[in-house]
Amino acid sequence: MPSHLALAEAIREVLLKGAEAPRRQVLALPGGSFLVMPAADEALALCKLVTVEPQKTPAVQAEVWVKRLADGAVFHLPGEALTRARTAALSLLAARLLAPRKEGALLVVGPGAQGEAHLEAFAEGFPLTRVLVRGRGRERVEAFLARARALGLPAEEWRGEEVPEDVAFLVTATPSPTPVLPERVPEGVFLAAVGSFRPGMREVPEALVREAALYCDTEDALLEAGELQGVERPVVPLREALLGRRSEGRFVLFKSVGHALFDLAAARVVLASAPEGRQAP
Numbered sequence: 582m583p584s585h586l587a588l589a590e591a592i593r594e595v596l597l598k599g600a601e602a603p604r605r606q607v608l609a610l611p612g613g614s615f616l617v618m619p620a621a622d623e624a625l626a627l628c629k630l631v632t633v634e635p636q637k638t639p640a641v642q643a644e645v646w647v648k649r650l651a652d653g654a655v656f657h658l659p660g661e662a663l664t665r666a667r668t669a670a671l672s673l674l675a676a677r678l679l680a681p682r683k684e685g686a687l688l689v690v691g692p693g694a695q696g697e698a699h700l701e702a703f704a705e706g707f708p709l710t711r712v713l714v715r716g717r718g719r720e721r722v723e724a725f726l727a728r729a730r731a732l733g734l735p736a737e738e739w740r741g742e743e744v745p746e747d748v749a750f751l752v753t754a755t756p757s758p759t760p761v762l763p764e765r766v767p768e769g770v771f772l773a774a775v776g777s778f779r780p781g782m783r784e785v786p787e788a789l790v791r792e793a794a795l796y797c798d799t800e801d802a803l804l805e806a807g808e809l810q811g812v813e814r815p816v817v818p819l820r821e822a823l824l825g826r827r828s829e830g831r832f833v834l835f836k837s838v839g840h841a842l843f844d845l846a847a848a849r850v851v852l853a854s855a856p857e858g859r860q861a862p
Contacts, residue, residue, distance in 0.1 A: 582662055583850045585702035588670030589677070591846040595622070596820040602841040604801055612636055620841035624650055625852070629660060629844050640756075647848045658851060665694050667847040668839065669702035671798060672773035675819055675835040676750060677706055679796060680771035684708045685749025688739060690761050690784075691776060692716035692725035695754035699773065700725065703750055704732050710747065713739040715761075744770070753784040758807075760786040770832040774808060778838045783807035785834065794830030796822055798837035805838045 582588075602620035609615075613634035620627045631643040643660025687703050689696045692714045703709060712729040715738065716722045722738055729736035744751065744766045755761055755776040764786050766772065772793070777784050785808045795809070795816040802816075803809050809816055817828045819835075 582666040585666065585670045585673050585698075585705050587850055588667055588847055589674035589702075589706075591850045592667065592671055592674055592843055593823060595842050595846040595849075597823060598622075600842055600845055602845065605841065610634065618841035618844065620845040622845060625845060625848055626650060627841065627845050627848055629841055631660065645844055645848065647852065649852065656848075656852060658848060661694070663844060663847050663851070664839070665698040667843045668695060668775055668837065669698035670847075671819075671837055671843055672699060672752065672775060672835065673702040673706045675773065675796065675798075675822075675837075676703070676771045678819075678822060679794075679833050679835065680707075680750065681769035681833065682749040682771070684710065686711045686713060686745065686747045687750045687752070688713040688715075688744060688748045689725070689752045689754065690715045690739075691752075691754035692718070692721045693754065695775060696752065697725055697728055699752045699754060699775070700729055701732070703752075704729075704734060707750065709734055709750075712736040713745070713748070715739045716755075755784060756782070757784055758782045760784060762786060762789065764788040766832055768831060772832065772834045774806075774834065774836050777807050778805060780805065780807050780810050785836075790834065792831045793834035794828035794832070796828060796833065796835045798835075799840045799842070801840060802836050802838045806836045808834070808836055 600622040605616050605618040607616050616631040618629040626648045629645045633641050645658040645660045647656045687709050712734045714725045726736045746767045751770050751772040753774045761784050774785050797816050817826050
């Protein structure tokens with residue numbers, strides 16, 4: 582995959598220059614869901630197919646099909662890897678734009694694939710002083726700590742009740758339906774909440790939402806994110822933030838649920854850096 586900074590720049594360009602992407606369609610499956618996410622611009626037409634089946638391992642499987650409009654070539658891209666990279670790059674883009682503090686510790690709650698992708702992205706984009714992690718699976722926590730140390734960063738497990746004051750960047754990347762954070766975070770934290778993607782899921786407690794300057798990836802998050810249900814204050818979409826609009830709060834909460842626009846941006850970068858791609862038969 583390309584660097585997270587390159588993906589972040591591609592997402593910025595897509596948001597500002599525009600592309601076509603309707604809301605994703607969600608169809609019921611026995612024991613799960615099937616998501617269809619199309620998008621297109623002047624160069625590419627894309628469709629991402631996702632199955633979510635909580636009783637299986639892995640619970641989420643994705644693939645991306647891209648058609649290059651100039652010559653009709655079709656490419657099959659790895660959906661899970663693309664999703665991990667572009668989600669972390671999206672958070673990085675928002676943090677570089679909105680984070681009140683640009684240096685400090687990173688705390689990740691949820692040391693799975695998304696948590697590790699965010700570790701790599703924030704290590705690429707900011708001078709991190711140390712890394713903290715909390716998770717349920719011992720093996721995943723240890724693997725996350727090893728990855729942070731391999732990047733040259735001091736790393737330890739977060740066992741406390743309060744978020745340490747030196748934390749400048751906070752990421753929640755869990756499938757939890759209930760909050761995974763305490764009701765207070767330090768002044769000026771940038772919090773990227775990326776795990777919850779349904780109205781009934783909420784990683785961030787309501788008390789924190791009330792204090793935050795609120796941002797989201799696209800307007801779809803207002804309908805899909807549990808943290809944003811019933812919020813009466815303005816929530817600023819990232820595109821509007823890129824154009825200069827700001828929200829007010831004690832810290833920054835950036836809520837993302839994902840969108841085909843970001844897959845389109847990532848596909849642009851992947852095909853540009855490897856033009857031979859993985860062309861379908």
